[in-house]
Amino acid sequence: MKKRYLFTVLPTNDLGLLTRSLPVAKALQKKGQTVMFSHPARAPRKLIADAGFENLLPTHPLYEISFNGLHWKDIFTSSAVREHHGGAFNFIKELVKSIPYRAAPASQEIWDMDHAFAITGLLNANFIKAQCEVYMQVIRASAADVVVDFWNPFACIAAKKLGVPLITINQGDALPGTKGFIWWKERPEGTPSVVPAINKVLRSYGLKEIEQVEEITRGDLSLVTGMPETDPLQGNDHRYIGPLLWQDSRVPQPAWLQNMPDDKPLVWLYTSNPSYNGRSRIFDSDKMLQPCFDALADEDYYVVVTTGHHPLPKSIKVPANFMQLPYVPGLFMAERSDLLIHHGGYGSCQTGLYCGTPSLIFPTFSERESNARRMQALGAAEFILPHEYAAETIKSKVRQLIHSPAYSTAAKAHGNHLKSYGGITKAVELIEQFTPASDCEGWPEFFYR
Numbered sequence: 001m002k003k004r005y006l007f008t009v010l011p012t013n014d015l016g017l018l019t020r021s022l023p024v025a026k027a028l029q030k031k032g033q034t035v036m037f038s039h040p041a042r043a044p045r046k047l048i049a050d051a052g053f054e055n056l057l058p059t060h061p062l063y064e065i066s067f068n069g070l071h072w073k074d075i076f077t078s079s080a081v082r083e084h085h086g087g088a089f090n091f092i093k094e095l096v097k098s099i100p101y102r103a104a105p106a107s108q109e110i111w112d113m114d115h116a117f118a119i120t121g122l123l124n125a126n127f128i129k130a131q132c133e134v135y136m137q138v139i140r141a142s143a144a145d146v147v148v149d150f151w152n153p154f155a156c157i158a159a160k161k162l163g164v165p166l167i168t169i170n171q172g173d174a175l176p177g178t179k180g181f182i183w184w185k186e187r188p189e190g191t192p193s194v195v196p197a198i199n200k201v202l203r204s205y206g207l208k209e210i211e212q213v214e215e216i217t218r219g220d221l222s223l224v225t226g227m228p229e230t231d232p233l234q235g236n237d238h239r240y241i242g243p244l245l246w247q248d249s250r251v252p253q254p255a256w257l258q259n260m261p262d263d264k265p266l267v268w269l270y271t272s273n274p275s276y277n278g279r280s281r282i283f284d285s286d287k288m289l290q291p292c293f294d295a296l297a298d299e300d301y302y303v304v305v306t307t308g309h310h311p312l313p314k315s316i317k318v319p320a321n322f323m324q325l326p327y328v329p330g331l332f333m334a335e336r337s338d339l340l341i342h343h344g345g346y347g348s349c350q351t352g353l354y355c356g357t358p359s360l361i362f363p364t365f366s367e368r369e370s371n372a373r374r375m376q377a378l379g380a381a382e383f384i385l386p387h388e389y390a391a392e393t394i395k396s397k398v399r400q401l402i403h404s405p406a407y408s409t410a411a412k413a414h415g416n417h418l419k420s421y422g423g424i425t426k427a428v429e430l431i432e433q434f435t436p437a438s439d440c441e442g443w444p445e446f447f448y449r
Contacts, residue, residue: 175238353375
């Protein structure tokens with residue numbers, strides 16, 4: 001049966017969640033399904049457009065300022081303000097009503113999704129509700145039969161309010177049953193929580209209140225990327241599907257990569273967005289660049305540095321033995337590389353396992369440290385925390401990872417196990433088999449095995 005699927009993604013200006021959602025969208029499209037996206041940020045918009053998908057832009061003053069570069073002085077003359085918001089007065093009124101005035105203090109120790117949302121503005125019920133209203137407009141405009149969400153709490157609430165079936169595809173940290181980002185420590189009492197603010201919005205919509213924030217991103221069907229070793233969860237109301245990784249099949253392997261000599265190791269240094277230019281810098285990965293440049297500038301390696309279509313900080317000078325590119329096809333690059341150096345993003349960790357390539361990880365905050373610790377436990381990576389950023393430490397770790405075959409052996413073995421969960425093929429199969437709960441008596445037990 002042919003359906004219309006709307007893919008929604010956490011509205012941040014990076015490509016991590018896009019690399020999970022695009023391959024599923026492409027596979028569904030190839031099977032004759034209609035797939036649309038909704039993402040407001042610049043870098044994801046480019047990738048969505050390059051992949052050939054319609055992107056139903058969520059329109060809100062906060063997005064116009066954050067992602068479209070609208071300056072205060074242009075509000076009264078902007079055609080977008082007139083077209084989307086009915087003029088400057090309505091724009092300002094809508095903006096003031098939804099500004100997230102309250103936020104928890106930034107910290108590199110982010111305990112779980114609840115704490116992360118508190119830092120990024122979800123302590124404000126008006127902010128949450130404004131975003132939910134935006135996504136309700138998008139869902140209505142899409143005429144979607146099913147919303148497929150990747151960690152966007154606003155879209156999840158909107159789908160539930162509108163009664164549109166919801167499938168969520170996330171890493172384990174986004175679902176009930178997780179032990180949070182810092183599972184090796186006890187969560188302190190008094191950690192800020194967005195649950196009261198979310199419940200205020202849910203009450204206004206006549207929806208059931210929650211006890212923990214991860215309940216929001218639980219769908220009618222919840223699919224978990226990864227495997228139990230990378231994403232341990234309690235309970236059985238989810239299904240592991242293995243790796244979801246994106247590489248545009250229309251893009252050939254770059255000639256320079258095909259012709260890269262193999263006389264010395266190839267290192268791929270990937271930062272994603274070096275700086276989000278937000279109130280907090282805990283998510284920024286630019287802090288790893290200069291130490292890596294200092295450590296590898298005189299080493300006998302080929303080093304390719306990419307930032308996912310984001311500019312490098314102007315203050316950083318690229319060493320002579322580095323090749324700087326805005327973007328490379330990730331799987332091609334990882335398969336050819338002897339070592340990946342990255343910030344610990346979930347997709348980057350999966351790429352290392354999938355391609356059987358060891359990683360050196362520079363986790364910038366707790367969610368990434370959680371990923372790094374699990375990769376290290378698998379024997380496929382080492383990690384360096386921010387207070388350990390020193391050239392000699394980095395050099396030593398790089399040499400250890402490149403010259404010890406145990407790391408690549410472990411990466412290949414666990415990568416094969418990860419692939420055994422089915423990946424994109426299994427995700428598409430389960431999505432197409434999905435029937436809303438209202439249309440059936442419940443899922444048979446074997447469905448979640």
